[in-house]
Amino acid sequence: MSIKEGELVELTDNKNVFFLNLKSNEVFSTHKGNIYHNDIIGKEYGDTVKTHKGKEFLILKPTLYDIIMYGIKRKTQIIYPKDSAYITLKLGLTSDMKVFETGIGSGALTIVMANAVKPSGIIHAYEKEIKHLQTAKENLKLAQMDKYVHFHNKDISLGIEEKDFDAAFIDVKEPWTHIKHIKPALKKGAIIGFLVPTANQIINLLQELERHSFLKIEVKEILLREYKPIAERLRPEDRMVAHTGYLIFARNK
Amino acid sequence: MSIKEGELVELTDNKNVFFLNLKSNEVFSTHKGNIYHNDIIGKEYGDTVKTHKGKEFLILKPTLYDIIMYGIKRKTQIIYPKDSAYITLKLGLTSDMKVFETGIGSGALTIVMANAVKPSGIIHAYEKEIKHLQTAKENLKLAQMDKYVHFHNKDISLGIEEKDFDAAFIDVKEPWTHIKHIKPALKKGAIIGFLVPTANQIINLLQELERHSFLKIEVKEILLREYKPIAERLRPEDRMVAHTGYLIFARNK
């Protein structure tokens, strides 16, 4: 199926990654030369396109992973794929589910969770900062996942209107202060997840989860180690991200 | 919605996890006493049931995560959620995709990938060992994901009949020997992933991927560290799984 105007494409030459929203007659300038949108429209994913200087780029349909890593605007610290993929599976997300999320930051996790609950599920996303909400909306739109998200410009400390959530994920500074608001909005047996960067936050959160009779409480951490992909000199990268956040999960009783 | 006969339920008392396929009049014996299926049928998820000795169990709708960790038969080393969740996101799986997988072993990854491509996508799963295929089928059925999988009792070294795969995942002993069969079955731009346990396998694989002009080759490893969830004495578990496998990803050109 050929690529059409309006589609989002990813161009890569293995060093650079560019995202283009295709419009006929437009030109995209790179340090390797100009790329004419018209040269891409009508081609197929996996084809190549050349700049006016003759440099070749592969045309890719961007995956959600690539959109999160290279495409979205980052106005906040995002939740990375190593964590968001695990969170989504651990929460048990599947199509048709109704999920609560706050804060959504730049929406990186929301994209992954929306993909898991589509086509008939919904993410209710609370974000008190209007500017973050705008960024998240744009990013969800870029990922074509916005229709599976109901955005609320709301502070969770004022309570949650909706009920009967199948799952919830909380990424705010003092999540323990909100357990009392979240618990009544969850179905019994629903899984709730949290991301917190510090040990102090885990400690506060564990106390509050126990106080509210949550079950099967788990604390985890995921580390991603990358290797230089060179057959003759296989070795880990010199440096790595050593910490994004601790993940906490529990079952509502 | 009340729980019906024929449903798969998970029972937990925070120490034990049991899976029951509900049949009226049946009894399930545990060391904490007998549980009557009839006492569960008609209840709701999140309710509790008592054994004849009065011990309480929480009734949960099992998530795919729980099914993989506690429910499926393991006849082979399985691919764990920390890896399968990441693989699924990295491959760019989304509903409607057509995905190739071999070998499927006990089907733990297949379950997660099937959930990602449903409702209208399909996993073509090749497995040369008929006994593994049977186990995988049973496990996929348990997870209610079997209808999104086309099982083939086939050895990939005899080639792949289907074409135009959006993505592929290969978990066999000598994956480099099969690149020539897999490449023609992939769409251009499709992402292929591999799991191999040894550095020697990575080295062989990298050489072959380069020889076949795959792009954006990445080698990664995911480590999951678990913590004792005790507020007063927060600390990592004493021991951890230190290695499952290396993950390799590449784009077909």
Add this chain to the structure above:
Amino acid sequence: MSIKEGELVELTDNKNVFFLNLKSNEVFSTHKGNIYHNDIIGKEYGDTVKTHKGKEFLILKPTLYDIIMYGIKRKTQIIYPKDSAYITLKLGLTSDMKVFETGIGSGALTIVMANAVKPSGIIHAYEKEIKHLQTAKENLKLAQMDKYVHFHNKDISLGIEEKDFDAAFIDVKEPWTHIKHIKPALKKGAIIGFLVPTANQIINLLQELERHSFLKIEVKEILLREYKPIAERLRPEDRMVAHTGYLIFARNK
């Protein structure tokens, strides 16, 4: 130089490791046959000895590392070489230093620190449990490091008699309660180290160290990953020790 009666030797056949204190005419029974001490006395390190069944063992002079890992009695959780080696270097230990340690547990760290301060330095080791002190003494003797240690059957909460320590290492349950006793016993500029297993303990300790004006406070953790040493299938071991303790260091001001 030939091996003499009274020496401690290590025997290994690459599967088993045995420690023998050589006495003429004695016999050591193994499941691979009997080993006669007389067959070892007079040989050299690096030679082999055979059991009465003809199975060969290599005769090694045990290193401190081997003594700690295989030779000493473990009545408590020991501090492993990955940690004790780093602690010793971080504390700046060198010959002639006067070092304070409590509690000493089975003496595994004491052995390594004693080796670093010999020939003219001294470790003052406080241990309130008499049975641990006895075990530690035996273990230090086994490692031939006992003459560099002054053992005190004392509880640090009653204060420290000695003064002017160059360095100190504290491995007790509530180290923050003892800072006020330890500080006056340290030289200005001396480095103090701690091992604690939980995040809560780190938090308490950091508060107290700041309150007492310690400088250059550092919190670290050392992970040791082992690989299967097989050239054809190089890979990490399946499981690893995921946590021994957090290490905290500071300079006395």
Add this chain to the structure above:
Amino acid sequence: MSIKEGELVELTDNKNVFFLNLKSNEVFSTHKGNIYHNDIIGKEYGDTVKTHKGKEFLILKPTLYDIIMYGIKRKTQIIYPKDSAYITLKLGLTSDMKVFETGIGSGALTIVMANAVKPSGIIHAYEKEIKHLQTAKENLKLAQMDKYVHFHNKDISLGIEEKDFDAAFIDVKEPWTHIKHIKPALKKGAIIGFLVPTANQIINLLQELERHSFLKIEVKEILLREYKPIAERLRPEDRMVAHTGYLIFARNK
């Protein structure tokens, strides 16, 4: 004991670390103001000195750890304390030992090993690059460990003159090509260690060690994770050194 001219001192204000070789009447300029050497001479370690702008610095006797991390010239990738401390303990180094090392690079490991074999042991250090040898000599002198090292401007591929080494450490690009030269120079039962950055090197080395009948071959890797030492927000640092090198150890038979 008061600080004298000619001594090496470390100054720190918890943000900056400076090393000074004290000479009377000299001045050291910092962005926090000038420090007069005369203001330090005659003081004691642990005292403070003020710049002409009134900023206070703590005067410390530098530990080997600090000299390696902040003091030495780094003309090559150095072996860090997390590795050098472990290597030294694993090799079984203790005073009076005769140890072989090549290549020595900037001498960071040599400093730690020299400290372990002093006062009467010796490190024979081979380095084929004269410029590295000069740097290493200067660094060993800075650490006051040069008298325990015999420096050889030699390429190990031309063989080793000395005999009867108690231990050896090899940090060169193709260590497997030198096993045949090193083995005859080792005592039986001696431990040999290697650092290599890539998996390919481990594989080559394991093959050669087996071919030469080395025993108890081990492959290890040490990871150091650092935490932000803040009591209210305890958490790992965002990034870490993910790889320095793999450590391989074996016993000479």
